[in-house]
Amino acid sequence: MSIRRGTLVTNTALAxxxxxxxxxxxxxxxxxxxxxxxxxxxxxxxxxxVVAAVSASGSVESAKSRSLSFGMSGTVEHxxxxxxxxxxxxxxxxxxxxxxxQEDLAAALASYQSARADGTATARxxxxxxxARNAYREAARAVxxxxxxxPFSGTVTAVNGSAGxxxxxxxxxxxxxxxxxxxxxxxxxxxxxxxxxxxxxGQEAVVTFAALPGVTATGEVTQIQPVAATTENVVxxxxxxxxxxxxxxxxxxxxxxxxIEVGRAEDVxxxxxxxxxxxxxQDTVTVLKDGRQTRVRxxxxxxxxxxxxxxxxxxxxxxxxxPATTGTGTDDQRRGGFNGFGGERPGGGPPGGGR
Numbered sequence: 473m474s475i476r477r478g479t480l481v482t483n484t485a486l487a488x489x490x491x492x493x494x495x496x497x498x499x500x501x502x503x504x505x506x507x508x509x510x511x512x513x514x515x516x517x518x519x520x521x522v523v524a525a526v527s528a529s530g531s532v533e534s535a536k537s538r539s540l541s542f543g544m545s546g547t548v549e550h551x552x553x554x555x556x557x558x559x560x561x562x563x564x565x566x567x568x569x570x571x572x573x574q575e576d577l578a579a580a581l582a583s584y585q586s587a588r589a590d591g592t593a594t595a596r597x598x599x600x601x602x603x604a605r606n607a608y609r610e611a612a613r614a615v616x617x618x619x620x621x622x623p624f625s626g627t628v629t630a631v632n633g634s635a636g637x638x639x640x641x642x643x644x645x646x647x648x649x650x651x652x653x654x655x656x657x658x659x660x661x662x663x664x665x666x667x668x669x670x671x672x673x674g675q676e677a678v679v680t681f682a683a684l685p686g687v688t689a690t691g692e693v694t695q696i697q698p699v700a701a702t703t704e705n706v707v708x709x710x711x712x713x714x715x716x717x718x719x720x721x722x723x724x725x726x727x728x729x730x731x732i733e734v735g736r737a738e739d740v741x742x743x744x745x746x747x748x749x750x751x752x753x754q755d756t757v758t759v760l761k762d763g764r765q766t767r768v769r770x771x772x773x774x775x776x777x778x779x780x781x782x783x784x785x786x787x788x789x790x791x792x793x794x795p796a797t798t799g800t801g802t803d804d805q806r807r808g809g810f811n812g813f814g815g816e817r818p819g820g821g822p823p824g825g826g827r
Contacts, residue, residue, distance in 0.1 A: 664706070
């Protein structure tokens with residue numbers, strides 16, 4: 473009995489000591505730090521540059537292009553160009569069989585010369601003169617309509633017909649020959665109504681191309697359409713970005729992505745954008761201080777895709793607790809990295825070595 477009583481006293485004393493240690497740890501560390509010690513990650517508020525940008529997709533097109541069609545119907549006699557050819561202003565591109573048109577012009581010219589020789593002394597003579605003159609002009613226009621000439625220097629982008637065919641080929645919404653000035657390229661992107669309010673003409677843009685990895689071009693916002701286009705209840709505004717210097721690899725019709733800088737803040741306190749939460753219409757972040765996680769209000773300045781400027785509420789070096797992530801996360805997140813910031817455990821040391 474004395475042995476059992478001694479064992480009971482000993483077990484009771486051990487349990488009391490263990491419970492006392494748990495209570496002491498809870499009081500000293502607090503519930504938040506205890507959670508932190510179990511694996512919460514933090515990042516330090518840094519200092520740097522924050523850039524905000526908006527983007528949209530579009531395709532490369534020429535700022536100057538024309539669909540060229542013959543001025544009359546007939547049989548195509550010659551096509552002098554092919555797609556991809558560079559042509560000069562006034563260069564002959566294609567020609568119809570003009571035998572009948574030339575004969576009509578010769579007859580009209582003879583009638584006009586005769587009427588002019590008769591004079592216009594009477595009303596009858598004057599009427600005959602006017603009629604002959606108009607017929608001659610019409611015949612001359614018909615002859616002119618048998619040829620296609622380049623109205624400006626550019627590149628032939630399409631030939632919608634061939635010799636021996638009808639001049640009507642390619643008339644269903646397109647010309648017989650398509651011509652574009654490839655030295656004046658642009659991209660028309662569709663921006664959402666929330667983004668377009670941050671744009672203005674003259675802003676610089678960076679253009680990348682889906683088919684050309686590593687190739688970029690610079691441009692400038694030259695036009696913002698005042699009328700929106702609505703597709704599947706999404707309101708978007710066409711915005712024209714004209715290229716500065718066009719990379720030689722760029723071709724008409726290529727898919728492009730336009731990114732336009734709309735805000736920049738340099739040498740400012742920064743935190744990951746995803747660390748900011750909206751609570752009751754107020755931006756907040758969770759700060760770890762003295763072992764406790766505290767949600768604080770912050771004033772956000774320029775908000776970029778990865779980082780955001782903190783005007784007030786957080787200082788450089790403060791420990792920020794990012795929101796919990798679900799799933800496996802990226803390798804950086806598993807190691808404690810967060811949007812380009814080095815991860816740290818509560819209490820200081822960075823994982824796997826010094827900062």
